[in-house]
Amino acid sequence: MQFLRRQAKVPQARFNLSPYALCMCGLLLISNTIxxxxxxxxxxxxxxxxxxxxxxxxxxxxxxxxxxxDFGVLPTNSAAVNKVNLQKAIDWAAERGAALFVEPSxxxxxxxxxxxxxxxxxxxxxxxxxGRGTRHPTKQQPVGSVFRIEDEQNVFLTVESAxxxxxxxxxxxxxxLNDPTKIIKYPPTIQVSQTxxxxxVTLSCLTFYGEYMAMDFNAAANNxxxxxxxxxxxxxxxxxxxxxxxxxxxxxxxxHCHVNPSNQRFxxxxxxxxxxxxxxxxxxxxxxINHTDNAQLLDVFTFGVYGGIYLGPxxxxxxTNFNLDCVAVGLHKLGDGSFNRNWQIAQGSIIANTxxxxxxxxxxxxxxxxxxxxxxxxxxxxxxxxxxxxxxxQDYLLVRGDQKLTVSLxxxxxxxxxxxxxxxNLNPKASIQAVxxxxxxxxxxxxxxxxxxx
Numbered sequence: 001m002q003f004l005r006r007q008a009k010v011p012q013a014r015f016n017l018s019p020y021a022l023c024m025c026g027l028l029l030i031s032n033t034i035x036x037x038x039x040x041x042x043x044x045x046x047x048x049x050x051x052x053x054x055x056x057x058x059x060x061x062x063x064x065x066x067x068x069x070d071f072g073v074l075p076t077n078s079a080a081v082n083k084v085n086l087q088k089a090i091d092w093a094a095e096r097g098a099a100l101f102v103e104p105s106x107x108x109x110x111x112x113x114x115x116x117x118x119x120x121x122x123x124x125x126x127x128x129x130x131g132r133g134t135r136h137p138t139k140q141q142p143v144g145s146v147f148r149i150e151d152e153q154n155v156f157l158t159v160e161s162a163x164x165x166x167x168x169x170x171x172x173x174x175x176x177l178n179d180p181t182k183i184i185k186y187p188p189t190i191q192v193s194q195t196x197x198x199x200x201v202t203l204s205c206l207t208f209y210g211e212y213m214a215m216d217f218n219a220a221a222n223n224x225x226x227x228x229x230x231x232x233x234x235x236x237x238x239x240x241x242x243x244x245x246x247x248x249x250x251x252x253x254x255x256h257c258h259v260n261p262s263n264q265r266f267x268x269x270x271x272x273x274x275x276x277x278x279x280x281x282x283x284x285x286x287x288x289i290n291h292t293d294n295a296q297l298l299d300v301f302t303f304g305v306y307g308g309i310y311l312g313p314x315x316x317x318x319x320t321n322f323n324l325d326c327v328a329v330g331l332h333k334l335g336d337g338s339f340n341r342n343w344q345i346a347q348g349s350i351i352a353n354t355x356x357x358x359x360x361x362x363x364x365x366x367x368x369x370x371x372x373x374x375x376x377x378x379x380x381x382x383x384x385x386x387x388x389x390x391x392x393x394q395d396y397l398l399v400r401g402d403q404k405l406t407v408s409l410x411x412x413x414x415x416x417x418x419x420x421x422x423x424x425n426l427n428p429k430a431s432i433q434a435v436x437x438x439x440x441x442x443x444x445x446x447x448x449x450x451x452x453x454x
Contacts (some may be wrong), residue, residue, distance in 0.1 A: 104145055240285070
């Protein structure tokens with residue numbers, strides 16, 4: 001018992017503080033006391049330190065922006081009425097550089113096309129990209145910040161300068177999932193202004209269900225666009241084109257975008273094999289770049305289309321971290337000059353395995369002029385049950401044309417091609433060098449093609 005009552009002896013810490021340290025400790029204690037006293041005398045703002053009252057329907061969070069419901073955009077309205085009211089809301093926001101909040105709802109907002117997102121206005125929803133869809137508890141429909149689109153005649157939304165669309169779902173409920181003969185060729189969901197030069201546009205965290213062409217940024221020659229940002233956008237366009245850009249200078253960026261036919265799996269399921277085959281038959285590219293300066297593509301994905309990425313004649317830029325799955329052509333690079341029609345392409349994977357004829361299936365095609373630098377870009381092939389495939393590609397790289405061009409390859413793994421060699425060179429003026437690559441037999445592949453003598 002005496003042992004239990006015995007108390008442990010704790011060694012006493014000893015601190016030898018200099019006079020300077022003691023002085024500083026004293027000053028710190030005094031300053032903290034003064035600051036605490038000053039804070040206690042500041043009048044409290046309303047609700048400071050108290051929980052905010054819950055938002056009521058139609059009320060915007062802390063008045064940072066206005067709800068579209070404040071302007072009469074309601075799930076119970078007709079699409080025509082909502083179109084008029086949403087345009088009024090946009091016009092209000094454009095005057096003051098405000099954001100409009102697409103308030104979440106269990107019923108999507110029906111809205112007709114023909115809207116113009118005027119300069120300075122933003123449309124903001126609550127979502128990140130929802131690549132399998134949000135889902136109503138009992139209905140086959142998305143919930144949240146959703147626009148329901150049935151207009152088959154008009155572009156849904158045209159964007160001007162200094163605008164932003166973020167966190168919104170675009171739903172086409174009448175689009176077929178199973179019958180390629182019933183595909184509705186809707187106009188683009190979002191289009192760049194054709195009458196004004198749109199500069200500084202942000203499209204972020206957008207999800208598309210049933211679209212035919214998602215984002216059309218082919219600008220008019222007299223109204224080119226600039227500084228267009230696409231990021232975290234998901235969909236599967238039945239026309240095969242997700243983002244197309246033409247006449248965009250200083251500069252377009254496509255970042256973290258994902259195209260997949262199972263994009264609305266949680267809503268109504270994915271597209272049928274026959275519909276996916278119909279998308280391939282369009283012979284279009286998921287991402288198409290034309291007339292641009294230093295375009296940037298990073299972390300992009302596509303599946304079940306004819307072409308992955310088209311890099312047009314009057315373009316140059318960088319492409320890295322990509323996966324182009326179940327395509328006929330992965331990359332198609334052209335060039336209309338030798339000065340700067342150059343692309344640096346790295347860290348990617350291409351599965352070229354679909355199309356009507358094996359001889360038309362190529363992971364990479366290069367023609368025209370300029371330089372193409374490929375680094376650590378692999379290609380393989382095989383079957384996939386959701387799409388008609390030929391199970392292999394014709395080659396790894398097809399170089400064609402009759403103009404001088406250069407191609408360098410480093411660390412590229414190439415397999416599942418039909419040809420005897422991975423590179424098919426049909427251009428007598430091409431200079432091609434492959435170093436430290438691996439062929440279909442898992443043998444090191446190093447080869448140089450030099451232009452034919454005149």
